[in-house]
Amino acid sequence: MKRLKKYKSLLCFVLLLFIPLLTTNYTQYLINIAFIYILVTLGFNLVLGYVGRFSFANASFFGIGAYSVGLLMRKLGIPFWFSLPLGGLITGAVGLLLGFPALRLHRYYLAVVTLAFTFLMKFIYIHGGGFTYGPSGFDIPVPTIGVLRFSSDKNVYYIVLVVFFLVLTLIANIIKSNIGRSFRSVNEAENAAEALSMNTRKTVLLAFALSGFVVGIAGGLLSIVLRRITPDSFGMLEIVTHFIMVVFGGLGSITGSIIGGSVISLLPELLRGSQEYQELLYGLLIVIFVLFAPKGIYGFILKYVPGVQREKLYQDVE
Amino acid sequence: MKSYTRMSNEDNRHPFLLVKGLTVEFGGLSALMNVDLEVSEGGIRGIIGPNGAGKTTLFNALTGFVKAAAGEVKYQGEDILGLRPYEIAKKGVIRTFQGGGIFSEMNVLENLMTGYHRLLESSLLEVAFRFRKNKSEAKKIWGKALRLLEALKLKDLAESLAGDLSFGQQRLVELGRALMSDPKLLLLDEPAAGLSSSERDDLIQLLKGIAGGNGIYILLTDHSMDFVMGICDYITVLNYGQVIGEGKPEDIQKNREVIEAYLGHEGESDASGR
Numbered sequence: 001m002k003r004l005k006k007y008k009s010l011l012c013f014v015l016l017l018f019i020p021l022l023t024t025n026y027t028q029y030l031i032n033i034a035f036i037y038i039l040v041t042l043g044f045n046l047v048l049g050y051v052g053r054f055s056f057a058n059a060s061f062f063g064i065g066a067y068s069v070g071l072l073m074r075k076l077g078i079p080f081w082f083s084l085p086l087g088g089l090i091t092g093a094v095g096l097l098l099g100f101p102a103l104r105l106h107r108y109y110l111a112v113v114t115l116a117f118t119f120l121m122k123f124i125y126i127h128g129g130g131f132t133y134g135p136s137g138f139d140i141p142v143p144t145i146g147v148l149r150f151s152s153d154k155n156v157y158y159i160v161l162v163v164f165f166l167v168l169t170l171i172a173n174i175i176k177s178n179i180g181r182s183f184r185s186v187n188e189a190e191n192a193a194e195a196l197s198m199n200t201r202k203t204v205l206l207a208f209a210l211s212g213f214v215v216g217i218a219g220g221l222l223s224i225v226l227r228r229i230t231p232d233s234f235g236m237l238e239i240v241t242h243f244i245m246v247v248f249g250g251l252g253s254i255t256g257s258i259i260g261g262s263v264i265s266l267l268p269e270l271l272r273g274s275q276e277y278q279e280l281l282y283g284l285l286i287v288i289f290v291l292f293a294p295k296g297i298y299g300f301i302l303k304y305v306p307g308v309q310r311e312k313l314y315q316d317v318e
Numbered sequence: 319m320k321s322y323t324r325m326s327n328e329d330n331r332h333p334f335l336l337v338k339g340l341t342v343e344f345g346g347l348s349a350l351m352n353v354d355l356e357v358s359e360g361g362i363r364g365i366i367g368p369n370g371a372g373k374t375t376l377f378n379a380l381t382g383f384v385k386a387a388a389g390e391v392k393y394q395g396e397d398i399l400g401l402r403p404y405e406i407a408k409k410g411v412i413r414t415f416q417g418g419g420i421f422s423e424m425n426v427l428e429n430l431m432t433g434y435h436r437l438l439e440s441s442l443l444e445v446a447f448r449f450r451k452n453k454s455e456a457k458k459i460w461g462k463a464l465r466l467l468e469a470l471k472l473k474d475l476a477e478s479l480a481g482d483l484s485f486g487q488q489r490l491v492e493l494g495r496a497l498m499s500d501p502k503l504l505l506l507d508e509p510a511a512g513l514s515s516s517e518r519d520d521l522i523q524l525l526k527g528i529a530g531g532n533g534i535y536i537l538l539t540d541h542s543m544d545f546v547m548g549i550c551d552y553i554t555v556l557n558y559g560q561v562i563g564e565g566k567p568e569d570i571q572k573n574r575e576v577i578e579a580y581l582g583h584e585g586e587s588d589a590s591g592r
Contacts, residue, residue: 171446173445173446174442177452178438179445181431181435182432188424191415191419192420192492194383194407195381195404195415195419196407196433196435197404200404313428314427315453315460
């Protein structure tokens with residue numbers, strides 16, 4: 001049993017490799033999107049849930065990741081395999097920069113500043129002329145290895161899956177370590193964190209940079225899943241969606257991020273034919289969860305479903 | 319042997335902690351006035367005084383949480399006044415708080431683990447990729463936390479959320495968390511507040527053990543005379559932000575000024591109508 005636990009995530013990975021055997025192209029596309037949004041939620045959670053900073057720059061990270069990976073491939077002809085990590089690093093650097101206002105600004109002001117930044121980025125995508133290809137966006141080259149072309153949804157899935165597991169594992173390792181605990185310490189009691197030798201400024205900056213990196217990688221994956229990116233994908237609806245994913249899933253929880261990112265990204269599909277109610281539903285979800293389940297679905301399950309244990313937030317030691 | 323004599327020489331030159339003329343002002347009012355303090359012998363030093371005497375302000379100034387208007391603080395010969403709190407903590411000066419110092423959304427074990435932060439060696443990449451160094455460090459942290467929980471009789475509560483514990487248990491968790499960092503100087507702000515009398519006796523034994531066995535210098539505040547008298551080797555009395563007495567517990571008990579600070583001047587207390 002203990003052995004099984006140790007290889008739980010590996011087993012999960014192997015089982016997920018067989019998914020394309022069961023799907024149509026369209027459901028495969030939806031699954032790809034769901035995996036991407038889990039990373040988006042996880043990345044946003046680092047800022048919103050773990051260090052508890054009220055930032056709305058997440059949609060801009062997503063866009064910067066998608067645009068930088070796409071442009072690196074398209075303009076400079078850099079292969080996807082290098083563009084993706086580069087895009088993550090670029091977005092991580094932007095995240096680091098956006099961490100600085102988070103050191104000084106009170107929550108509402110930070111929310112306004114980061115919101116403004118997200119709109120500014122959208123403005124740049126639209127009016128960037130030849131550099132960003134303007135309002136209609138641009139096509140993304142197909143990633144290739146030798147003769148192998150990742151052009152279909154089922155092929156792209158394997159890229160998404162591998163990157164997803166890699167990033168999830170790295171971030172989970174960090175969250176379960178003392179570095180992750182320093183995020184939560186700073187969030188809960190800044191004075192106590194400082195008194196334990198934690199540099200609270202550095203901690204907040206690190207969380208923003210990591211958040212940028214993760215969401216930037218997710219944006220890069222989005223670019224090859226959509227095969228075309230446009231400025232519309234990174235506006236107001238996206239800001240609200242990311243926020244709901246974190247709040248619905250559970251602030252400061254990996255499990256919650258997985259639930260929130262996947263369920264909410266599949267929600268529009270379940271509402272097919274009644275798209276106009278999507279925003280209404282989003283609004284209702286926010287109200288319900290903020291009022292009645294502030295710790296999200298994850299917190300709700302922990303509280304009301306007997307026998308469910310809190311996720312372990314420290315590394316396994318044998 | 320050689321290194322031993324060198325070390326003791328150094329100790330002679332620099333007292334472990336030297337506070338001179340420390341003054342803290344809040345909007346023109348002096349919360350601390352010209353406070354001198356010297357800690358050169360190990361053991362437990364008590365800072366007592368009535369409410370509002372400046373005990374917590376002294377701790378805040380020593381650990382960088384409030385700015386001093388004047389004075390100097392030398393820790394092992396090094397000027398630490400003006401450093402940020404985390405920089406002072408990095409040097410091994412670790413404090414606890416009167417309240418609100420616990421991470422209530424973490425369980426007890428995690429709370430203790432955070433205390434190890436000062437000694438962390440693994441870098442971000444080593445942590446993310448779980449290099450061997452990180453794995454062995456995680457193991458070390460885990461083992462140390464469990465040992466301390468055992469010593470604090472909190473082992474059964476390891477998986478409980480710290481926010482669900484009693485106030486007294488939370489104080490013990492905070493102490494354990496501080497001990498995780500191998501402090502050199504431990505500042506405990508009213509560690510006995512909220513403890514039952516048996517918990518208090520346990521705490522006294524524990525602190526005496528820490529101060530005696532590990533050579534940790536302990537500075538603690540409390541306004542309960544009984545507790546301080548029972549545990550401290552040396553006592554400094556504060557009143558209205560000034561040091562009004564210093565000495566061994568038995569001397570303090572005889573000190574007129576101290577008695578007056580606690581009980582008020584005879585005759586005057588009647589006049590004030592209390």
